[in-house]
Amino acid sequence: MPRNHYTYLGGHSNDQSSKAGVLLVNLGTPEAPTARAVRPYLAEFLGDPRVIEYPRWLWWLILHGVILRIRPARSAHAYARIWTSEGSPLRVGSEKLATGLQEKLGQLCTEPVRVALAMRYGTPSVRTQIEQLQRQGVQRLLVLPLYPQYSATSTGSVIDAVADTLKQLRWPPELRIVNDYHNDEGHIQALAHSIERWWSKHGRGEKLLLSFHGIPQRYVTAGDPYFDQCQNTAQLLRTHLGLSETELIVSFQSRVGREPWLEPYTDATVQRLAKEGVKRLDVACPGFSVDCLETLEEIAMQNRDFFIGAGGEDLRYIPALNDSPEQLSSLAALILKHTHGWLQPASAAQAT
Numbered sequence: 001m002p003r004n005h006y007t008y009l010g011g012h013s014n015d016q017s018s019k020a021g022v023l024l025v026n027l028g029t030p031e032a033p034t035a036r037a038v039r040p041y042l043a044e045f046l047g048d049p050r051v052i053e054y055p056r057w058l059w060w061l062i063l064h065g066v067i068l069r070i071r072p073a074r075s076a077h078a079y080a081r082i083w084t085s086e087g088s089p090l091r092v093g094s095e096k097l098a099t100g101l102q103e104k105l106g107q108l109c110t111e112p113v114r115v116a117l118a119m120r121y122g123t124p125s126v127r128t129q130i131e132q133l134q135r136q137g138v139q140r141l142l143v144l145p146l147y148p149q150y151s152a153t154s155t156g157s158v159i160d161a162v163a164d165t166l167k168q169l170r171w172p173p174e175l176r177i178v179n180d181y182h183n184d185e186g187h188i189q190a191l192a193h194s195i196e197r198w199w200s201k202h203g204r205g206e207k208l209l210l211s212f213h214g215i216p217q218r219y220v221t222a223g224d225p226y227f228d229q230c231q232n233t234a235q236l237l238r239t240h241l242g243l244s245e246t247e248l249i250v251s252f253q254s255r256v257g258r259e260p261w262l263e264p265y266t267d268a269t270v271q272r273l274a275k276e277g278v279k280r281l282d283v284a285c286p287g288f289s290v291d292c293l294e295t296l297e298e299i300a301m302q303n304r305d306f307f308i309g310a311g312g313e314d315l316r317y318i319p320a321l322n323d324s325p326e327q328l329s330s331l332a333a334l335i336l337k338h339t340h341g342w343l344q345p346a347s348a349a350q351a352t
């Protein structure tokens with residue numbers, strides 16, 4: 001598109017009652033659990049310079065010459081193990097979360113607020129969804145990446161996609177972005193309550209492992225705050241659940257490639273714990289707002305097998321917050337906090 005050619009989508013009004021919109025953004029997922037559908041998804045994801053910080057031409061050769069020939073079939077096999085009749089758990093869960101939040105905000109606010117869901121990779125894209133919101137009259141936009149901890153590889157990349165979209169618009173909406181909510185009190189309480197609720201149903205294991213998605217150590221050395229934010233979330237959960245550093249342990253999963261990623265690795269940790277005599281291990285993944293391949297397959301299936309193979313009796317995966325009442329309340333509160341001045345809470349409207 002030529003530099004001086006901007007898109008005008010209309011929908012703006014010049015009165016004071018400009019509409020607010022919330023764009024939830026999750027990672028994205030393939031269209032089907034097949035190598036054919038996984039390949040373009042991986043090509044877009046792993047072609048993102050925020051995700052792989054490597055000399056471009058060298059990475060392009062490795063990605064197209066090696067990785068995209070091997071990994072799609074392997075990933076498709078993993079996706080097939082968790083695929084549901086409704087589709088990919090990440091997509092289904094994220095859509096339910098968006099619907100739930102739309103309803104919840106409708107109860108909490110008098111003015112209409114539109115909630116939309118975009119995927120960073122695949123569809124619906126950040127661009128389509130922002131354009132759609134603008135057509136619906138949204139002049140004030142809150143972007144909420146569904147990643148509690150900030151990483152340049154996840155949240156940073158969402159910010160890129162938002163910026164790329166806005167710079168094409170003739171009249172971009174007023175913009176706010178939630179960078180992270182790793183230490184948000186409501187979010188920590190939601191996590192603590194949901195873990196306690198799960199324990200009251202299933203009993204407690206001997207230890208609680210929090211497994212976060214890993215990133216290369218190199219990125220943290222370069223200034224990515226992700227590691228510290230994961231440790232902060234874990235420490236706040238220790239306080240809320242009354243657990244010590246040996247009772248609540250942190251590890252990092254999903255390593256790709258050969259360079260060192262954040263440690264300790266989840267697979268090595270569950271095996272170590274089993275060898276040390278832990279029989280019942282509980283695992284939660286607070287870095288994932290919605291259950292997906294990385295939790296349902298990698299933790300609840302693969303790492304469960306590793307744990308049992310190393311002498312453990314059972315590894316029990318505690319589900320993500322998904323569209324639980326705890327998640328809906330805490331995210332709605334977070335949205336209200338970040339849209340202050342934009343929305344009028346229902347109670348305040350009644351009072352006037």
Ligand SMILES: C=CC1=C(C)c2cc3[nH]c(cc4nc(cc5[nH]c(cc1n2)c(C)c5CCC(=O)O)C(CCC(=O)O)=C4C)c(C)c3C=C
Nearest residue numbers: 027028029030051075090151153154213215256292293294
């Ligand atoms: C190779 C680099 C990767 C980095 C860096 C990375 C960071 C990162 N990822 C998430 C969240 C998710 N990742 C998911 C899948 C997934 N991640 C990578 C690679 C990196 N992630 C790959 C190749 C895949 C695809 C599956 C596979 O082939 O193994 C998912 C699940 C998607 C789904 O469809 O269910 C999520 C969610 C975060 C939060 C993060 C940085 C902190």
Ligand SMILES: [Fe+2]
Nearest residue numbers: 185188189240
């Ligand atoms: Fe607290």
Ligand SMILES: [Fe+2]
Nearest residue numbers: 027213254294
């Ligand atoms: Fe990932």
